[in-house]
Amino acid sequence: MAEMKTVPLHELHQSLGAKIVPFAGFEMPVRYTSDLEEHHTVRQGVGVFDVSHMGEFVLRGPGALELIQRVSANDASLLYDGKVQYSYLPNHQGGVVDDLLVYRSHASEYYLVVNASNIEKDWNWIMSHNTDGVEMENLSDRLCLLAVQGPKALATIQKLTDLDLTNIEYYSFRTGTVAGIDDVIVSATGYTGAGGFELYVKNEKARALWEAIFEAGAEFGIKPVGLGARDTLRLEMGYCLYGNDIDDTTSPLEAGLGWVTKFTKDFVNAEQLKAQKEAGLQRKLVGFEMIDRGIPRSHYTLTDAEGNAIGEVTSGTQSPTLQKGIGMGYVPLAYSKPGTELYVKVRDRLLKAQVVKLPFVK
Amino acid sequence: MEFPEELKYTKDHEWVRLEGDVALVGITDHAQHELGDIVYVDVNTIGQTLAQNEVFGSVEAVKTVSDLYLPIAGEVLEINPELDSNPELVNTDPYGQGWMIRVQVSEPSEADALMSADEYKQFIGA
Numbered sequence: 001m002a003e004m005k006t007v008p009l010h011e012l013h014q015s016l017g018a019k020i021v022p023f024a025g026f027e028m029p030v031r032y033t034s035d036l037e038e039h040h041t042v043r044q045g046v047g048v049f050d051v052s053h054m055g056e057f058v059l060r061g062p063g064a065l066e067l068i069q070r071v072s073a074n075d076a077s078l079l080y081d082g083k084v085q086y087s088y089l090p091n092h093q094g095g096v097v098d099d100l101l102v103y104r105s106h107a108s109e110y111y112l113v114v115n116a117s118n119i120e121k122d123w124n125w126i127m128s129h130n131t132d133g134v135e136m137e138n139l140s141d142r143l144c145l146l147a148v149q150g151p152k153a154l155a156t157i158q159k160l161t162d163l164d165l166t167n168i169e170y171y172s173f174r175t176g177t178v179a180g181i182d183d184v185i186v187s188a189t190g191y192t193g194a195g196g197f198e199l200y201v202k203n204e205k206a207r208a209l210w211e212a213i214f215e216a217g218a219e220f221g222i223k224p225v226g227l228g229a230r231d232t233l234r235l236e237m238g239y240c241l242y243g244n245d246i247d248d249t250t251s252p253l254e255a256g257l258g259w260v261t262k263f264t265k266d267f268v269n270a271e272q273l274k275a276q277k278e279a280g281l282q283r284k285l286v287g288f289e290m291i292d293r294g295i296p297r298s299h300y301t302l303t304d305a306e307g308n309a310i311g312e313v314t315s316g317t318q319s320p321t322l323q324k325g326i327g328m329g330y331v332p333l334a335y336s337k338p339g340t341e342l343y344v345k346v347r348d349r350l351l352k353a354q355v356v357k358l359p360f361v362k
Numbered sequence: 363m364e365f366p367e368e369l370k371y372t373k374d375h376e377w378v379r380l381e382g383d384v385a386l387v388g389i390t391d392h393a394q395h396e397l398g399d400i401v402y403v404d405v406n407t408i409g410q411t412l413a414q415n416e417v418f419g420s421v422e423a424v425k426t427v428s429d430l431y432l433p434i435a436g437e438v439l440e441i442n443p444e445l446d447s448n449p450e451l452v453n454t455d456p457y458g459q460g461w462m463i464r465v466q467v468s469e470p471s472e473a474d475a476l477m478s479a480d481e482y483k484q485f486i487g488a
Contacts, residue, residue, distance in 0.1 A: 030425070034398065034399050035423075035424040035425060036399045036401075036424060039424075228398065228425050231425070293402070293404075294402075294404070295401070295427065297427060317425075318401040318402065318422065318424060320424070347420065
């Protein structure tokens with residue numbers, strides 16, 4: 001096992017009383033006070049996640065777009081300056097190398113934001129397709145990423161910048177001065193469904209930015225939020241987590257990523273995925289809510305009413321908003337319709353659940 | 363962090379409060395702190411007679427689930443009825459209102475082998 005990395009603000013998190021756990025090769029704050037409190041803070045007010053473990057690559061040059069088009073399934077030619085796109089990198093075996101965000105700063109410069117656990121894998125994968133000498137730079141160790149999320153995020157950050165944040169549409173970004181710090185990327189994205197912004201800032205300015213954000217958000221009861229609440233927030237929205245719901249072996253189409261799979265262009269493994277789509281999917285990633293009292297957890301078995309295994313839970317938790325167990329998992333097509341009853345094997349018992357439309361929390 | 367003197371402790375972080383041949387069982391302040399917010403205490407062994415260290419239920423936190431081990435052999439008489447709607451009592455008052463089960467103890471002397479408050483403190487490095 002490689003040595004754990006820390007994020008640049010590690011000591012700050014410790015001084016705030018965070019419980020630190022290993023995650024994706026990093027020592028990360030999982031909670032500061034309470035998972036539930038932090039969750040509700042983001043849904044109702046504003047919270048800040050330090051997700052500096054995430055990876056950032058920049059691709060430059062006239063061939064950058066073509067390279068991105070080749071390795072990713074979504075159509076990056078639809079991007080314009082300041083626009084962000086969710087996408088994924090398909091592999092040759094019908095699975096997913098990673099899911100990611102693609103940022104276009106201008107026609108020949110793109111930022112890719114990837115999962116921490118996959119930084120090296122993604123870098124090598126993209127590099128192996130870089131036959132036209134696109135300039136690639138790995139900024140992962142130089143940038144911090146602070147996700148300021150919740151209905152009060154805009155009011156908080158607006159105090160710190162001349163950028164008109166109301167003009168930054170969902171899934172777009174601007175680069176500007178925030179809290180007197182130049183070149184901060186302000187991105188209207190997030191992994192919570194609560195609205196807000198993600199701020200990319202140079203390591204050496206991260207602490208000053210963090211402090212300015214907390215001062216600005218004090219009147220809204222701003223709080224630091226850990227990975228525990230990040231997971232319950234994203235799961236309430238039905239967002240996939242790489243390593244849980246999607247991985248090198250899962251079909252992106254079965255995972256519901258068909259909407260970012262554009263067969264109107266050519267990309268890695270497009271033929272096989274197209275054939276899979278035309279042949280019809282065998283199973284699908286669905287969301288389900290518990291009817292019986294219980295909490296689904298990843299790797300629990302999903303069964304039919306007779307207890308025959310039909311799949312496995314990929315993510316599960318008690319929803320802090322709905323106050324009941326929710327989960328996702330792959331099931332045969334016949335069990336994928338909303339309203340379908342299925343069972344979760346929790347320890348030695350079969351507990352009833354029902355398939356629901358995502359997101360869990362509207 | 364608190365560790366009441368009159369309780370006995372296990373290495374699985376349960377406590378037992380013995381009164382004659384009836385005992386209350388819960389988890390320690392240290393355990394609730396490590397688990398985070400408790401959202402469900404799942405006990406389906408009511409009416410069963412279990413041996414010492416047998417699993418009597420599970421405690422579900424937001425992020426994790428842990429088995430609960432009976433510190434002392436006996437019959438599980440009841441689960442704390444308050445926990446159904448207020449599982450967070452395990453966090454806020456782990457040795458009081460957050461007790462988990464009441465047990466009819468088979469052999470009260472089994473408690474002698476459990477850890478004292480001081481021994482438990484040392485065990486967890488507190």
